[in-house]
Amino acid sequence: MDINKFDWTEGLENKEIYSNDKVLIFKLKNSKYITQNIPGPGCEMEDFEEKLLGCQCLACDRDCKCTVQYGNSYNDKKIDVSLLESSVTPVFECNSNCSCASKCQNRVVQHGIGAQLQIFNTDKKGLGLQTLEKMQTGTFVCEYAGEIISLQEAQSRCNKQKDTDMNYILTVKEHCKNGILKTYVDPNKFGNIGRYINHSCSPNLSMVPIRVDTMVPKVCLFANRDIEPLEELSFVYGTLRPDQKTGSKCYCYSNICTGFMPFDEELKGSQV
Numbered sequence: 201m202d203i204n205k206f207d208w209t210e211g212l213e214n215k216e217i218y219s220n221d222k223v224l225i226f227k228l229k230n231s232k233y234i235t236q237n238i239p240g241p242g243c244e245m246e247d248f249e250e251k252l253l254g255c256q257c258l259a260c261d262r263d264c265k266c267t268v269q270y271g272n273s274y275n276d277k278k279i280d281v282s283l284l285e286s287s288v289t290p291v292f293e294c295n296s297n298c299s300c301a302s303k304c305q306n307r308v309v310q311h312g313i314g315a316q317l318q319i320f321n322t323d324k325k326g327l328g329l330q331t332l333e334k335m336q337t338g339t340f341v342c343e344y345a346g347e348i349i350s351l352q353e354a355q356s357r358c359n360k361q362k363d364t365d366m367n368y369i370l371t372v373k374e375h376c377k378n379g380i381l382k383t384y385v386d387p388n389k390f391g392n393i394g395r396y397i398n399h400s401c402s403p404n405l406s407m408v409p410i411r412v413d414t415m416v417p418k419v420c421l422f423a424n425r426d427i428e429p430l431e432e433l434s435f436v437y438g439t440l441r442p443d444q445k446t447g448s449k450c451y452c453y454s455n456i457c458t459g460f461m462p463f464d465e466e467l468k469g470s471q472v
């Protein structure tokens with residue numbers, strides 16, 4: 201079964217699935233597999249419904265409407281390294297209203313997962329995700345897809361969690377003209393493979409919000425350095441605070457580990 205072609209509405213509970221004919225063990229208990237974000241309680245429905253305009257290019261170049269405002273984000277299908285360091289510049293891919301072909305250079309994350317990934321058991325962090333193949337800097341790994349929910353819903357879900365529960369809610373912060381735009385993603389009940397990626401204080405992935413057909417950002421994870429087969433994949437869940445003295449213990453074992461997992465104060469102790 202190809203993970204990118206799977207219809208989440210059919211359910212995926214406790215099934216083994218394969219990505220690009222290569223083994224990928226996937227077990228989601230009481231959850232459904234989705235390949236992209238879905239609207240959850242409290243989200244802005246217009247953001248899901250209003251489709252972005254497309255370009256009229258046959259072959260996109262520097263004048264393409266999708267890239268002219270913010271510049272090209274990709275080079276040979278790898279994301280520009282400056283975007284991995286700070287995601288201040290918005291990224292818009294060509295979309296389903298564009299005239300260009302699917303092989304257009306400005307279409308990357310919309311083609312889905314390209315590398316062989318595998319879920320495995322870690323020592324103290326529960327399950328984790330590793331790559332089975334070498335990846336170059338800038339390679340798209342996967343989305344962190346889930347339900348898009350409001351702050352109030354995220355707070356209510358966090359408040360219902362027990363101390364021993366794993367937390368999956370991620371707050372994505374984007375700096376824009378009008379301040380900080382926050383998006384709350386919860387892949388706990390509806391999620392994709394990204395929900396198995398653990399936190400590290402020295403991660404090998406960076407998160408970049410990317411828009412394709414709508415203004416709802418896809419939370420995309422890219423290799424921020426070359427990665428070897430069987431390396432665990434990780435990203436920074438929030439803002440690293442070296443002086444943090446409370447929260448859940450971090451077991452990333454990096455030599456710059458802060459000792460604790462980052463958490464979003466607005467979500468009352470949420471660790472992601």
Ligand SMILES: C[S@@+](CC[C@H](N)C(=O)[O-])C[C@H]1O[C@@H](n2cnc3c(N)ncnc32)[C@H](O)[C@@H]1O
Nearest residue numbers: 325326327366367368396397398399450451452
């Ligand atoms: C998004 S989930 C990651 C996948 C999870 N390990 C699982 O088994 O489903 C986040 C949870 O994983 C655990 N986790 C992730 N990174 C960790 C780390 N560096 N140290 C300790 N626990 C971690 C925490 O329990 C956290 O709430």
